[in-house]
Amino acid sequence: MGALTEEMFDLDRLNRYVGSTIFERGRNYYHQGRVAVDFVEDDYATCTVTGNGGVYDVRIELDRNNLFFFCDCPYAQEGRICKHIVASVMAVREHLRTHKPVKWQDQLSKVIQVAQSSASRYSAPPYIVFFSLQRQTGFEHYAIWKLIPYFANLNNINATLRETIMKNGNLPKALGQIPNLAAISRPVNNMLDPSYCLGQGSQAVMTANMLAVQSRYYYPSLSSLSDALAMAAGSGAPIFLGSAKNPVERLLQVPDKPARVQIQMSQQAEGIRLAATLAIGEETFSFENERIQAVSLSPVWLLVDHYLVRLEGEKAVGLLAVFQETPELIIPPEDEEDFLDNYYLSLAANADLIGDMVVWEEVSAAPARRLYLNDARGEMQVVLRFGYGDYEVPFDSEAPSESIQRHPNSWRLAKIKRDPAQEQEAYRLLATADYGLKKAPAPYPNGTFLLRAKVHPLDFLMKNVPRLVKAGYEIYGEEQLKSARVNRIKPTITFNVSSGIDWFDVQAEIHFGNVTVSLKEIRKVLRRNERYIKLADGSIGEIPEDWLEKYKHLFSLGTETNEGIRLANYHVTLLDQLLSESDRARVDETFKQRLAQLQNFTGLVAHELPQGFVGDLRPYQRAGVDWLHFLHDYGFGGCLADDMGLGKTVQVLVFLLSLREKQHTNRPDLIVLPRSLIVNWQREVARFTPGLKVLEYFGNLRGRDTSVFDQYDLIVTTYGVMLRDIDLLRKYTFHYVVLDESQAIKNPVAQTAKAARLLQSEHRLVMTGTPVENSTYELWSQFAFLNPGLLGNLEYFKNEFGMPIEKKNDDGKAEFLRKMVYPFILRRTKDQVAPELPPRTERIIYSDMEPSQKKLYLRMRDYYRGLLIGMVEEKGMDNTRMKLLEGLLRLRQICNHPLLVDRSFRGESAKFELLMETLETLQAEGHKALVFSQFVEMLRLVRAELDRRKVRYTYLDGSTQNRQEQVDIFQNDPSISLFLISLKAGGVGLNLTAADYVIHIDPWWNPAVEMQASDRTHRIGQDKPVFVYKLITRDSVEEKILQLQEKKRSLVDQLITTEKSFLKAITAEDVQMLFS
8 A cells, every 4th residue: 555745746737637726726725824734644634624614624545546535615525626625735745745754764773772871871861851831923923832842951950959859759849949940951852761750750751752743743733732731731740831931931730620611690680690700629710810811722721820721611712702801791681581592501511600590400311212303405304312301402422421401491400411322322223224314414413314315205204213113212393394294094995886787887985084085096106006195185195005916906907987997797806805805895786696606606517418419528528618608607708728638629619519509699609720720620520519500711712791600600710811801800799709729819919919809709718728838928918818808908917927927937926817817717637637548658868979069069069158158247148048049059959960050060960860769669669659859950851861761751840731631641551650740830739649659859948848749649549658758968958958947847837837938037047057
């Protein structure tokens, strides 16, 4: 660490930096002597500058060879260098020039000299030390007192007197016997050796040495002299009043106790008479005595006749000046109240008030902690004070043990014995961050606190003030606050519910005591996630914290009306829960009846199968049909989400046929599905409900007249046709609109989803094995079609569910969402409802990379690892995900076969060889296998090898036109043992029970997608055990993907799970792991 030097202060450079105006003002301050250099250390210096507007503190710091300047004036607070700093730089520079650091060699030489002189003691002269208080003329002829240490050479007095000085211990009396004391005395310039001091302790010599050194380096000031006088008085050495010519003119006495100003108060005819004297011990001195002089300040030392004495009381020196000028004051009767209110207590604190008018009492009590709040200056201020009995005192950082206070409206005074420890603890507690407060800087009074930066005044009043009361603080001033007057009455809410055809109208009255707030106002506040509301009387009311969670769904899910909120009929249970937790609620009979229907629900009602149904239903399928009837009876839309292969299509067909036979409608039902499922629906209708008249509404020859729909029971169309013909279809009202593989409308802002929501129908259903594939917003999109408004608008859903679940993995939000949609989703797994299915066995088969394959893999891994870690540090994880996916894609492709990333690769792929060996073995043993890959290019490599080996197979990817033909060939031709399928194109909608083996060439992030693909064969109709093989490359990203799958599997286990949520849940640590 460096030290300040004169050379560091370049005045020319400073002039150029601050400008000539500021520089010249600072130079004038310096030459006028307005700068006091208080302290100079190695790496900092402090100065006091007397300016026109007050006294300012300047600090200069050295940090890593850079100078930093600080001043508490308003100009410097704006980050600029002021004239006070310029003046201080000049003063410190001069100080450093004249006070060169003492070399260590010189200091040690003094020690050696003292040691040498001690060795020859007989030759050194004996001496005594004393101090001489001398008056000198200073700046502009002001009197300056200086305390100078002296020593007297006792070799020049007779031996008898020297013995007396050494033995009798009364040094002042002995000194009076030395006739030529002034002649044998000299100022202390060099360090004195205590060994030769006669009749005095080492403390006297040490004090003399220290003050001698200080007088060389520091210009004397009134405050520094106070310290010197105190040290000299405590050293035991005599103190004389003197001059440079005669330092021992008069011996001064230093009393142990300080002097006090005494003021005699008496009631006279002309008013209150104040007469002052100075008390020193038992003696009193009149203020008319001109010999009373102040020689120092802070604390004040007085020279009074033959006494040098400290004056008690901070402001007593002011009284000294007043009563020296006017020894007696008269307070006229008309000014007595002003004197009592504004001057009396100050006099009592700094002087001894005596007389018949003055009544004193002693107060000893435990301090009461009191906080005074005010916001008069536009900011919340909290002031700490303490109550002692009937009196109150402000906080004092110096922790006095006693204070003087006046009893209100009387002349009675109290000496209060304070408890500094309790007061300091009360202050310390407030200064912590626990209550949102921070210490206020100067010029705020001691004990003032402000709110921390992020603490809202209302939060402080509502949350922290009650906690402060609990901690033992009394609170005052809250009612007088201008900007934050608080209504602490807990609000009550009364609901009124009336019913419509398929909705409920909700009105409410909210009361904060006698102040009423409308539901519309409360809704605005809660939708902004705010806690406070401005009331009609100008006060601030606090909305209970549980209201934010309890009612925000009500306000967000409902539609605002002139008088309240309108909710759909499927919000009946949510509304019932809110009403049960409210203070009062009034509901109409219709609402009570609807609620009773749900509350009295004991189970699904079994319905007879329609006469036109051909075939049998399994028990769970009959339950599914009954569940669809339940939704129909209550007017709800629902999602049939059974596992793949459990017969969702037949359940819906039986349900729609049942309604038609019961003459619930004469309107047709619209079935919208992917093109790949047309054949499946055709076959299911022909097999189970052959009596239904079906219109296939697709192809270039489809009609444009919707009136023809009236002649049919089912209208079957594709999502593509529905989108193209939406302007036509939206004009027709169907009985049911059923969306099969409803993940087709998973993107809520896509045209397909928007078009589906425009379709008009009395009821709606969706069918899917995976209600959520890629995002929670898919769930919103499907329910916006099924039960509009159930999950609120998209913005509400995003903030309340989408972001918390996908970004933060919020299990609580996911559970709440599950409960909201649970009544409208029926999902059964094969394990639950089809235990007769043969077992499915999963197995992971590992392969080790070939040397050339591994070399390419490691090169690619290291490239992306370095790139991604740098990007994460620079841009964050969110802005790095696309590059992350690119890197993972390349590594996964190399694991399959390096040819997928490098067409010039000439080596082998271990996984590819393992795959071909496995397929050969399965063929030889007479098994049939489905081979899935995410990469079409990988399937092409497999096809090429199979063609080379003359192995027959079927194939399906997104470009395949004859999908059903490929399925039928595989299912029915015993000579075809392999079916190569793109994971995306063939993961749904296919029935491939002829296979008993499934091979996944590459792992996918979401295990649910792999399970869907495996379900192509493990479904109703399968009579053979199914084996699922996953091919994994050892020591590669594929193993890491399996680890991540396991780590994030809790997301898969919920209804709300997305493959995107896997990727969004990946952290920077996961990146390190994936590319390690």
